[in-house]
Amino acid sequence: MKNKVVNLRNVSQNPCSMCMPLGGIIPFKGLEQSMVILHGSQGCSTYMRRFMAEHFNEPIDVGSSALNEKGTVYGGEENLKKGLDNILKVYNPKLIGILTTCLAETIGEDIDRISLEYLQEREMEDFPLVTVPTPAYSDSHTEGYFLAVKRIITRLAQKSEKNEKVNIIIPNISPADIREIKRILEGMEIAYTLLPDFSETMDAPFTNNFGKLPNGGTKLGDIRNMPGAKATIELGITVEDHLSPGKYLENSFGVPLYRLPLPIGLENTDKFILTLKTISGKEVPEMFRKERGRLQDCMIDSHKYNAQGIAVVFGEPELVYAVTKTCLENGIKPKVLATGSKNFKSGQLFGEESSNLKVLTETDFVHIRQVCKEMDVNLAIGNSEGKYLTEKEGIPLVRIGFPIHDRVGGQRILSVGYQGTIMFLDRITNTLLEYKLSNYRSSMYQKYFQGIDVK
Amino acid sequence: MAIDEKMLEQILNKYPAKVKRNRKKHIVIRDIEKGAQEIEANTRTIPGIITNRGCAFAGCKGVVVGPLKDMVHIVHGPVGCAYYSWGTRRNKAKSENPKENFLNYCFSTDMQESDIVFGGEKKLAKMIDEVVEIFHPKAISVSATCPVGLIGDDLVAVAKAAEKRHGIQVLAFNCEGYKGVSQSAGHHIANNILMEKVIGAGNLEEAPSKYSINILGEYNIGGDSWEIERVLKDIGYHVVTVMTGDGSYEELKNAHIAELNLVQCHRSINYIAEMLEIKYGTPWLKVNFIGIENTIKSLRNMAQYFGDPELIQKTEEVIARETARIEPVMAQYKKICEGKTAFCFVGGSRGHHYQGLFAELGVETILAGYEFAHRDDYEGRDIIPEIKSDADSKNIPDLHVTPDQRRYRLKISDEKMAELKKRIPLGNYKGMISDMKDGHVIVDDLNHFETEEFIKILKPDIFASGIKDKYVVQKMGIPSKQLHSYDYSGPYAGFNGAVKFAEDISMAFTSPTWNFITPPWKNKPLLDGKIVDEEAS
Numbered sequence: 001m002k003n004k005v006v007n008l009r010n011v012s013q014n015p016c017s018m019c020m021p022l023g024g025i026i027p028f029k030g031l032e033q034s035m036v037i038l039h040g041s042q043g044c045s046t047y048m049r050r051f052m053a054e055h056f057n058e059p060i061d062v063g064s065s066a067l068n069e070k071g072t073v074y075g076g077e078e079n080l081k082k083g084l085d086n087i088l089k090v091y092n093p094k095l096i097g098i099l100t101t102c103l104a105e106t107i108g109e110d111i112d113r114i115s116l117e118y119l120q121e122r123e124m125e126d127f128p129l130v131t132v133p134t135p136a137y138s139d140s141h142t143e144g145y146f147l148a149v150k151r152i153i154t155r156l157a158q159k160s161e162k163n164e165k166v167n168i169i170i171p172n173i174s175p176a177d178i179r180e181i182k183r184i185l186e187g188m189e190i191a192y193t194l195l196p197d198f199s200e201t202m203d204a205p206f207t208n209n210f211g212k213l214p215n216g217g218t219k220l221g222d223i224r225n226m227p228g229a230k231a232t233i234e235l236g237i238t239v240e241d242h243l244s245p246g247k248y249l250e251n252s253f254g255v256p257l258y259r260l261p262l263p264i265g266l267e268n269t270d271k272f273i274l275t276l277k278t279i280s281g282k283e284v285p286e287m288f289r290k291e292r293g294r295l296q297d298c299m300i301d302s303h304k305y306n307a308q309g310i311a312v313v314f315g316e317p318e319l320v321y322a323v324t325k326t327c328l329e330n331g332i333k334p335k336v337l338a339t340g341s342k343n344f345k346s347g348q349l350f351g352e353e354s355s356n357l358k359v360l361t362e363t364d365f366v367h368i369r370q371v372c373k374e375m376d377v378n379l380a381i382g383n384s385e386g387k388y389l390t391e392k393e394g395i396p397l398v399r400i401g402f403p404i405h406d407r408v409g410g411q412r413i414l415s416v417g418y419q420g421t422i423m424f425l426d427r428i429t430n431t432l433l434e435y436k437l438s439n440y441r442s443s444m445y446q447k448y449f450q451g452i453d454v455k
Numbered sequence: 456m457a458i459d460e461k462m463l464e465q466i467l468n469k470y471p472a473k474v475k476r477n478r479k480k481h482i483v484i485r486d487i488e489k490g491a492q493e494i495e496a497n498t499r500t501i502p503g504i505i506t507n508r509g510c511a512f513a514g515c516k517g518v519v520v521g522p523l524k525d526m527v528h529i530v531h532g533p534v535g536c537a538y539y540s541w542g543t544r545r546n547k548a549k550s551e552n553p554k555e556n557f558l559n560y561c562f563s564t565d566m567q568e569s570d571i572v573f574g575g576e577k578k579l580a581k582m583i584d585e586v587v588e589i590f591h592p593k594a595i596s597v598s599a600t601c602p603v604g605l606i607g608d609d610l611v612a613v614a615k616a617a618e619k620r621h622g623i624q625v626l627a628f629n630c631e632g633y634k635g636v637s638q639s640a641g642h643h644i645a646n647n648i649l650m651e652k653v654i655g656a657g658n659l660e661e662a663p664s665k666y667s668i669n670i671l672g673e674y675n676i677g678g679d680s681w682e683i684e685r686v687l688k689d690i691g692y693h694v695v696t697v698m699t700g701d702g703s704y705e706e707l708k709n710a711h712i713a714e715l716n717l718v719q720c721h722r723s724i725n726y727i728a729e730m731l732e733i734k735y736g737t738p739w740l741k742v743n744f745i746g747i748e749n750t751i752k753s754l755r756n757m758a759q760y761f762g763d764p765e766l767i768q769k770t771e772e773v774i775a776r777e778t779a780r781i782e783p784v785m786a787q788y789k790k791i792c793e794g795k796t797a798f799c800f801v802g803g804s805r806g807h808h809y810q811g812l813f814a815e816l817g818v819e820t821i822l823a824g825y826e827f828a829h830r831d832d833y834e835g836r837d838i839i840p841e842i843k844s845d846a847d848s849k850n851i852p853d854l855h856v857t858p859d860q861r862r863y864r865l866k867i868s869d870e871k872m873a874e875l876k877k878r879i880p881l882g883n884y885k886g887m888i889s890d891m892k893d894g895h896v897i898v899d900d901l902n903h904f905e906t907e908e909f910i911k912i913l914k915p916d917i918f919a920s921g922i923k924d925k926y927v928v929q930k931m932g933i934p935s936k937q938l939h940s941y942d943y944s945g946p947y948a949g950f951n952g953a954v955k956f957a958e959d960i961s962m963a964f965t966s967p968t969w970n971f972i973t974p975p976w977k978n979k980p981l982l983d984g985k986i987v988d989e990e991a992s
Contacts, residue, residue: 010564010578010581010582011582011589012537012564012565013560013561013563014541014560014561015538015561015563015565017538018534018539019533019534019536019538020535022535037503040601041512041601042500042506042632042637043509043510043511043536043638044510044535044632046507046510046513046923047509047513047535047536047539048535048539049923050543050921050922050923051539053926057926058926059903059924059926059927059930060923060926061505061903062505063502063505064502064503064506065503066499066500066506067633068633068634068635068636068847069633069634069635069847069850070846070847071633072605072633079502080502082501082502082503083503085471085503086470086474086502086504087503089469089471090469090470090503090904101601102532102535102600102601103601103605103632105602106571106601106605135533135568135571136534136535137532137533137566137568137570137571138567138568140534204930206930208932208972210907210927212903212907388559391559
């Protein structure tokens with residue numbers, strides 16, 4: 001494709017993605033009373049706990065089979081089984097996820113066999129152990145996330161009676177976003193199973209009785225009955241078919257699948273609401289009409305300011321798509337799109353519009369920075385790593401996505417639905433205004449008193 | 456509330472029997488009557504127990520090698536390990552030439568499936584070429600992640616070939632995450648290579664000043680070493696190099712010229728300290744620049760070592776000046792902190808170092824421990840001959856050095872050395888346990904489960920640890936203080952650092968946030984009212 005920018009360097013310098021098991025952990029944090037263990041060196045789980053704690057500001061418990069040199073030679077089976085024993089005893093979870101790491105994959109550990117054998121040995125065949133092969137060298141955290149969701153459904157879902165529920169599969173968004181999606185569903189009076197629901201577990205209210213496993217999360221019984229649902233809405237149009245949980249439910253159980261973009265932006269939210277209306281046959285309540293009207297008002301209020309924005313949008317593919325659409329419908333020019341993942345088919349997604357976009361996949365921030373300079377970008381929208389664009393190029397950053405580790409409140413950033421879009425758009429406009437106001441006098445002075453032509 | 460063996464038993468009973476037996480050996484309740492108490496440490500982590508320990512890669516690249524500012528540090532492996540060790544330790548550095556400071560960057564070979572199958576050596580070699588072309592660093596480090604060792608990439612050969620091509624040092628660290636039992640293995644690996652390849656590679660033969668020193672095991676978290684250096688320079692010391700906070704490859708090469716090595720973090724750097732003594736005859740002194748008293752004691756011990764009356768006098772002057780300035784401030788904070796209790800569970804030295812500073816503020820450390828320390832960090836170096844080496848520690852080779860024929864120079868006479876050793880911790884570290892009071896708990900490799908159980912019984916007022924347990928503790932309604940990254944604060948070392956620390960923990964204690972934990976409808980009615988006797992009114 002013409003506009004796809006190719007990176008000819010070998011150096012990955014300041015990467016734009018994290019590793020596959022990290023993404024795989026997140027869905028397990030959105031299941032009720034669930035634990036997860038990484039099969040590999042303990043450093044992996046320590047690093048990822050540390051990293052996720054910084055974003056969510058919550059306790060992140062991830063076990064490790066703590067393999068050492070001996071394990072690399074003789075296999076890590078014994079360690080993994082011991083680890084499962086200990087997690088069961090101390091945490092008493094209803095489900096355990098087993099993710100692999102580079103180490104386990106490279107030495108060829110067969111976690112399916114080990115987990116099957118384990119359950120037989122312990123005479124607990126019904127216990128859900130969900131295995132997810134996540135070698136970091138094969139894909140990024142985005143793919144790890146969806147593969148984990150798919151494997152959870154594959155393990156739990158069973159042929160079930162038809163019911164009135166709608167399955168909602170969500171990508172890696174903030175707990176606040178999940179709560180907003182649930183509010184919309186409840187506002188439409190739609191019964192649903194949302195997976196994975198880490199809205200409470202990863203943004204838990206303070207209570208006086210803190211438990212080892214947080215409250216909340218998608219109920220396992222609900223996941224079992226997902227095949228009986230009326231339909232599946234997968235907020236993931238960038239997800240490859242082989243990773244798509246919705247596709248699995250459609251192919252294996254015939255659940256009709258609606259693949260929609262994340263409801264960020266007016267059109268994307270319209271699509272979501274309209275689909276809910278179509279599936280349920282229910283009318284859209286007045287409340288949402290008002291919210292939509294306020295969003296329109298917000299868009300009109302800001303449109304002249306927004307027209308000056310030339311943006312780079314980076315992060316996970318699904319978010320990049322939704323944010324880019326939001327920029328487009330508000331007159332902000334998204335010139336550079338960047339993701340650390342391989343899977344971003346911008347041509348299909350944007351149609352004609354795509355010829356105006358520079359698209360970087362599997363990229364790093366050094367490359368992003370270089371292209372931003374070429375394209376005169378004046379606004380960055382994405383996760384905390386974009387701080388380098390601010391530090392080096394003075395491009396202001398609107399924080400959204402994962403990870404947010406240099407500010408508090410990554411778990412509380414709300415951007416979906418009409419209401420979330422209003423807040424998101426205001427953040428963008430105000431960033432542009434702040435930039436403009438802080439440079440206004442000096443640029444006027446330079447232009448009219450010194451005669452220097454500045455951009 | 457204190458804890459006794461019976462209560463400990465109850466906590467441990469929640470484990471499977473084997474785990475209980477194992478963990479019991481890692482927990483000691485201090486009993487002075489018993490004399491020396493043994494604790495198990497530096498053994499394998501129990502799978503499935505949520506430990507705070509990291510891996511060899513974290514100890515090598517993340518801790519010891521990573522802070523060297525004028526080198527480019529390449530991580531050979533899939534993207535995760537490089538990403539997670541990207542600027543996360545807050546080891547600060549400044550360079551006169553900003554183009555020679557690469558700490559803000561994260562370099563990864565970003566191995567893909569095909570690299571795992573066909574090997575990643577070529578990719579690494581090309582990456583080194585590009586790094587040299589773009590950044591012109593003085594030297595490059597290459598750190599291995601788990602798959603590298605497993606697929607058999609020969610880092611040393613790639614590094615050697617690259618050295619030939621570019622004429623700069625390329626250091627290969629085989630610090631795959633599965634080596635050893637914790638990050639401690641990585642420290643050792645890093646120590647060996649730095650000693651073998653870098654230290655002594657410089658041309659300087661003589662120290663520029665009588666009082667030339669190295670600071671070992673100081674990583675300049677939040678600017679700690681800048682505060683320490685300020686005081687040392689004031690007294691008249693010349694700091695040759697800091698290992699490795701704000702450290703530079705160029706300075707490290709000349710570490711052999713120092714007259715004395717100071718050891719701050721014993722665990723991560725004692726190997727180099729010992730080897731420097733054998734190879735160049737430079738003794739090392741255990742110091743602790745955390746807390747006012749400990750800082751003063753360390754400064755006095757240094758002066759004792761050099762034994763120069765002028766230096767001793769200057770030391771006292773600086774101490775007097777600094778304490779006069781900060782003591783009134785500390786006294787104010789002490790009013791807030793007095794009578795409180797703390798848990799202090801950090802790394803390999805800070806679990807011990809911070810107890811003194813807490814005590815100065817009137818805070819008693821009732822539970823302490825290390826993540827990845829060895830028995831000598833708890834029981835003192837005298838125990839070293841008794842420590843049996845196991846398969847895991849044998850996997851990390853010891854580097855055997857011999858006296859450098861040209862550069863070995865006895866810095867002080869044997870008699871003086873023997874005499875000094877009686878007075879100051881020269882070549883010695885007495886460990887944490889001897890500083891702890893009766894009834895206090897020492898826990899090695901504390902995990903999430905035990906954290907909660909101990910908190911429930913001992914109810915500390917503050918929990919000093921890292922970000923992984925920070926939110927567990929805060930959810931339990933107790934303020935936490937991150938002593939890995941200092942919660943984006945610092946410095947905490949030296950005189951000014953003590954004040955900053957006092958300010959930070961006082962903020963934690965006095966923050967009104969904690970007053971709102973119980974909602975008003977839970978413990979008292981929102982509106983106070985009483986039935987009024989109509990006639991009386």
